[in-house]
Amino acid sequence: MTPATAVGSAAVFETCREEGRAALVGYLPVGFPDVATSIRAMVTLVENGCDIVEIGIPYSDPVIDGPAIQRAASAALAGGTRVEDVFAAARAVRDAGAVPLVMTYWNLVLRRGVDRFADDLAAAGGGGLITPDLIPDEAGDWIAASDRTGLDRVFLVAPSSTPERLATVTGACRGFVYAASTMGVTGVRSSVGTAADELVERTRAATDLPVCVGLGVSTGEQAAQVGSFADGVIVGSALVTTLLDVEPEAGLARLAEVTRELAAGVRESKR
Amino acid sequence: MSEQHTSEQPKSEHLMSDAPGRFGRFGGRYVPEALIPALEQLDEVRQKAMVDPDFQAELDHLHKTYTGRPSIITEVPRFAAHAGGARVILKREDLNHTGSHKINNVLGQALLTRRMGKRRIIAETGAGQHGVATATAAALMGLDCTVYMGKVDTERQALNVARMKILGAEVIPVEHGSATLKDAINEALRDWVTNVHDTHYCIGTVTGPHPFPEMVRDFHKIIGIEARQQVLELTGRLPDAVIACVGGGSNAMGIFHRFIEDEGVRLIGVEAGGEGVESGRHAARFASAEPGVLHGAMSYLMQDDDGQTLESHSVSAGLDYPSVGPEHSHLKDIGRAEYRYATDEETMEAFRLLCRTEGIIPALESSHALAGALDVGRELGPDGLILVNLSGRGDKDMHTAAAWFGLIDAQGEGTV
Numbered sequence: 001m002t003p004a005t006a007v008g009s010a011a012v013f014e015t016c017r018e019e020g021r022a023a024l025v026g027y028l029p030v031g032f033p034d035v036a037t038s039i040r041a042m043v044t045l046v047e048n049g050c051d052i053v054e055i056g057i058p059y060s061d062p063v064i065d066g067p068a069i070q071r072a073a074s075a076a077l078a079g080g081t082r083v084e085d086v087f088a089a090a091r092a093v094r095d096a097g098a099v100p101l102v103m104t105y106w107n108l109v110l111r112r113g114v115d116r117f118a119d120d121l122a123a124a125g126g127g128g129l130i131t132p133d134l135i136p137d138e139a140g141d142w143i144a145a146s147d148r149t150g151l152d153r154v155f156l157v158a159p160s161s162t163p164e165r166l167a168t169v170t171g172a173c174r175g176f177v178y179a180a181s182t183m184g185v186t187g188v189r190s191s192v193g194t195a196a197d198e199l200v201e202r203t204r205a206a207t208d209l210p211v212c213v214g215l216g217v218s219t220g221e222q223a224a225q226v227g228s229f230a231d232g233v234i235v236g237s238a239l240v241t242t243l244l245d246v247e248p249e250a251g252l253a254r255l256a257e258v259t260r261e262l263a264a265g266v267r268e269s270k271r
Numbered sequence: 272m273s274e275q276h277t278s279e280q281p282k283s284e285h286l287m288s289d290a291p292g293r294f295g296r297f298g299g300r301y302v303p304e305a306l307i308p309a310l311e312q313l314d315e316v317r318q319k320a321m322v323d324p325d326f327q328a329e330l331d332h333l334h335k336t337y338t339g340r341p342s343i344i345t346e347v348p349r350f351a352a353h354a355g356g357a358r359v360i361l362k363r364e365d366l367n368h369t370g371s372h373k374i375n376n377v378l379g380q381a382l383l384t385r386r387m388g389k390r391r392i393i394a395e396t397g398a399g400q401h402g403v404a405t406a407t408a409a410a411l412m413g414l415d416c417t418v419y420m421g422k423v424d425t426e427r428q429a430l431n432v433a434r435m436k437i438l439g440a441e442v443i444p445v446e447h448g449s450a451t452l453k454d455a456i457n458e459a460l461r462d463w464v465t466n467v468h469d470t471h472y473c474i475g476t477v478t479g480p481h482p483f484p485e486m487v488r489d490f491h492k493i494i495g496i497e498a499r500q501q502v503l504e505l506t507g508r509l510p511d512a513v514i515a516c517v518g519g520g521s522n523a524m525g526i527f528h529r530f531i532e533d534e535g536v537r538l539i540g541v542e543a544g545g546e547g548v549e550s551g552r553h554a555a556r557f558a559s560a561e562p563g564v565l566h567g568a569m570s571y572l573m574q575d576d577d578g579q580t581l582e583s584h585s586v587s588a589g590l591d592y593p594s595v596g597p598e599h600s601h602l603k604d605i606g607r608a609e610y611r612y613a614t615d616e617e618t619m620e621a622f623r624l625l626c627r628t629e630g631i632i633p634a635l636e637s638s639h640a641l642a643g644a645l646d647v648g649r650e651l652g653p654d655g656l657i658l659v660n661l662s663g664r665g666d667k668d669m670h671t672a673a674a675w676f677g678l679i680d681a682q683g684e685g686t687v
Contacts, residue, residue, distance in 0.1 A: 060579040061453065061565060063460040064303050070447060083577040106301055107564040111578025133564075135307060138299050158305035160467065165307055183305055184465035 006122040008152035009099045009175040012051045013210040013231055022227030022266045024049055025212055026259065027103060027236035028243075029056035030089045031081025032072040037248045039092045041255055045239070046096040048256045049263025053093045054130060054234065057086050059105040064132050066187030068237040071244060083108050087124035094125030101152060101175075103130040109142070118145035128152025128175050136172035143172065156180045157203055159195045170207035176232060179203055179213045187237045189216035200230050223265030233266055292481025295604055297597035300480040301564045302460075309467045314482040316386050321489060326382065333378050334493070337411070338368050340375075341497040344505065344658075349628035350641075354648025357655030360505070362498040362526060364662045365633065371663030372494060372522045373404035377473060379490035381408035384471040391415040391470040395459040397424055397452035397518070398589035398636065399431025400663055401475030406440035408473075416440040419458045421451035424588045431667050449582040452518075452592050456566050476519025477596030480567030484597050491525025494660065499529045502658055512537040512647050515660040516639040517610065518554070518590035520599045522662035531607060540599060541643035543585035544612035554583035555612035556595045557603055563594075570597040586615040586671065587635035589663075613642035619675050621645055622665065634663030635671065 009023075016023045026045040030038050042053050058073035058081050065073065086102055093100035102121060109117045109129070121129070128151040134142065136155055146153040152175030157166055160183060170177050181196035182189065196213050203211045212232030217223055223233045242254040292298050300310060320326040334340035342363045351359040364372035377394075384392050392414045396402030402418040409416035418435055422444040425432050435442050448454040456474075463472040477484045477491075495513075502510055513530050515523035517540035530536045545553030553559075556571040563572035565580055573581040573593035585591040602608035613621070618635060621642035626632050633641060637660070644659045651657070665672065673679045 060448065061457050063457050063566075064464065066461075074447070077579065107572075107574070107580075108578040110564060111574060111576070132303055133301050133567075135300060135302070135304055138301060156304045158303070160305050160308045162308055165304065169304060180303070180305060183467065185461045 006127060006150040007099070008127045008150065009052055009101065012099055013176065016051065016231070022230055022269050023051040023212070023232035024223070024263050024266045025052040025054055025232050025234040026050040026239055027054040027056055027234065028239055029058050029069065029072050029076055030085050031058055031076030031079060032240070033075065033243060033248060034079055035081060035085045038076070039089050041243060041252060042089055042093050043096045044252055044256050045259050046093060046098040048259035050098055050259060052099045052101060052232070054101050054103045054236070055086055055089045055093065057083055057102065057104040057108055059108060062105065064185055066185040066237060068240050068244065069186050072240050083112060087120055087126070090121060090124040090126040099127040100125065101128050101130055101154065102126055103132065106131055106134040114141040114145050118149045118151055122149040122151055126151065128154060130154040130178060132156055136169055139172065146174065154178050157199065159183055159199050163202070163206070166203055166206040170203060170209060173207070173209055176210040176212050177203055177207060178234070179211050179230070180215050181213050182215050184215070186215055188218040188241070196226060197229050220261040220265030223262045224268040227266040227269030233262070235262055292485070294484070294598045294601035297562070297569050297600040298481055298484055299569050300567060301569065302480045302567045303464055305464050306467060306480070310480055310482065312387060313383070317383055317482060317486050320383060320386065329382060330379055338374050338378065339366060340493065342366050344498060344501045345631070346505070347625070347629045350625055351648065353624060353628070354645045354657070355651065355655070356653035357648035357651045357657055358506070359644055359648060359657045359659060360502060360510070361631070361659050361661040362494060364494060364522065364660060365637070365664035369400070369404045369407050370666065371400040371404070371634065372491060372525060373401045373475060374407065375493060375525065376475065376487050376490040376521060377401070377404040377408045380471065380473045381412050381414065384414060384473070385412060387471060389469050389471045391417070391466065392473050393417045393419070393459050393462050393470055394473045394475055395419045395452065395455040396475065397421070397455070397591055398587065398634070399424070399428040399435070399667060400589060400634070402440070402442070403431050403434050403438070405473050405475070406435040406438035409440060410438045417462065418442050419445055419455040419462070421449070421455050422446045423450040424452065424455070427671060428588055428667055452588065453565070453580065460566070476521040477524045477598060478519045478566060478568050478570065478594060484568065487521055488524040488528060488598060491521050492528040494522065494525035495527060495529030498526055498658060506656060508656065509533055509536050510656045510658040511651055512539050512655070513658045513660070514539045514541060514640050514643045514647060516541050516590060516636050516662060517595060517599060518543070518592050518636060520596035522660050524596060524598055526658070526660040527602070527608060538602065538608040539643060539647060540608055540610045541639045542610060542612040543587060543590035543639060544614040544617070545584040545586070547614055548612065552584035553612065554585045554590050554592060556593065557610040558612055562600065565594045568594070568597045570594050570600045586618060586675070587639070587668070589634070589636040590639065611643060613639045617642040619672070622672065623676070631661070632665040633661055634665045635668045637662045
């Protein structure tokens with residue numbers, strides 16, 4: 001089988017640069033509240049201004065996720081969500097016109113087989129992987145598979161990262177660099193703080209790749225603030241929260257509203 | 272003792288791959304990037320400490336004056352009569368301060384915590400033994416301490432929860448997931464990634480990201496160093512088999528390590544067979560599992576077809592874990608150690624037998640090793656010599672044991 005040639009996120013950042021704004025990256029887990037609704041929710045993100053959709057695969061032991069995403073992941077797994085479901089989600093996001101990236105804990109990829117996972121994702125229109133518990137030092141198989149398929153390979157940097165680590169990590173990335181701007185788990189935070197700004201600056205010293213900031217953004221105002229210094233604003237828990245404890249249709253309406261606010265935010269962040 | 276662990280070189284290193292933190296294809300560092308600087312700092316500080324005479328002297332002093340090392344060995348002939356007549360010798364880690372081997376590792380890591388200038392220590396615990404040991408070391412050294420414990424385990428080990436609180440630790444019950452050891456580790460990792468600037472995560476077993484598996488083993492290898500010499504002095508020869516229970520596998524690595532180069536000595540790890548491997552309710556990783564990544568390390572892992580972690584089961588909270596230390600996986604792969612399992616039922620029978628024949632109440636975890644010794648003794652016959660690591664005492668398990676043997680009714684009232 002000839003490997004599919006994946007289309008990653010590079011074009012998105014080019015477009016955003018031309019428009020003088022940051023990209024909006026929205027995270028949702030596949031399978032919450034159920035697989036079909038979760039895919040509709042991802043399409044809702046795209047229709048309301050998300051440039052990149054980060055599709056989470058629910059995992060039994062989500063050690064970097066806070067309460068909102070833990071709850072959604074547990075519910076998705078209890079509802080029978082399988083790893084396989086991520087490929088249909090990727091296809092739907094691609095067809096809706098955004099770049100689908102899959103965010104996954106590493107054992108789920110390892111179990112399927114790194115090459116098989118990469119091939120399946122590329123064939124489904126996926127743009128790449130974000131790997132929160134995989135560092136480049138352990139990623140030999142994945143680096144080879146992503147080189148072969150053209151998938152984006154997004155590793156994370158953190159406020160604790162030394163200049164040496166920033167060089168190592170950004171050197172291994174393709175597409176963009178994920179700056180996890182606060183030390184801790186995913187979740188909404190009342191202020192984004194100064195750590196994000198500093199981390200982006202330090203990361204830029206190590207790479208020319210776009211730098212996206214995640215962990216904690218929930219409002220249009222915060223999106224505008226982060227978008228003034230980062231190439232992309234990643235929003236997760238605030239989106240997931242719109243779907244918690246609510247009927248699906250009402251949840252999707254809330255999700256559309258929050259997404260529009262965030263999309264307006266990144267468009268206010270003239271750079 | 273003539274043989275000091277300060278001068279002991281790791282004997283198994285030549286069996287390992289060259290990659291740092293790897294045991295063959297196992298181990299590694301599968302963690303968020305945010306933790307990498309802390310792991311690098313820990314690795315640097317512990318490597319310096321392991322060759323620093325001042326550090327070793329401080330740890331040795333604590334072992335002698337606080338832990339009660341060297342722990343004794345005890346030959347148990349009345350128990351051994353049920354083990355095919357083989358000689359059975361117990362290494363008495365149950366007699367350590369706090370009641371198990373766990374204190375060896377915790378004192379080492381608490382000293383390292385001070386060296387790193389951190390003032391807070393966190394831990395996960397299953398049976399409560401590691402939590403109690405960590406709370407103890409924190410009290411001794413003036414560190415703040417938080418212990419994460421699965422809600423299910425706080426209920427079956429209520430006495431240890433009280434002990435930790437009395438020692439000044441905060442105990443946080445974890446209700447997420449299966450509410451057992453693996454979920455306590457998840458929550459401890461979340462705490463650590465948030466507070467890593469002033470907090471050390473004192474992992475209680477030979478798992479987790481590098482350097483934990485190697486470091487924890489090194490703090491426990493004194494068990495095997497002492498035991499090897501004690502058995503030689505008592506019997507004039509090396510044992511035919513060294514047997515230990517394996518949850519994460521710290522007590523087993525501790526006693527195995529010094530014997531790895533003694534090729535004639537069988538190293539036997541006994542996992543928790545729970546209600547039987549065919550029932551699916553067990554923690555016999557080597558009998559059923561395939562390699563995967565959990566909590567920062569590649570090792571044998573109970574997982575479904577998608578790679579989701581499966582829930583383990585054991586009568587003993589301390590063995591109730593779906594993965595196992597990566598060095599054990601390597602020792603299994605290269606055939607240097609063998610792994611078998613004991614069911615809950617076999618374990619409880621071995622527990623009762625040691626109580627009734629020798630007047631020693633073992634931890635349920637350690638009772639798995641005793642059950643293994645009964646089988647291995649019958650295989651070896653009267654010429655056999657077996658060393659068992661009695662890793663902990665069973666006081667904490669009285670409620671479970673009393674319920675198992677029908678000594679109390681459901682309300683906890685005595686019936687005899």
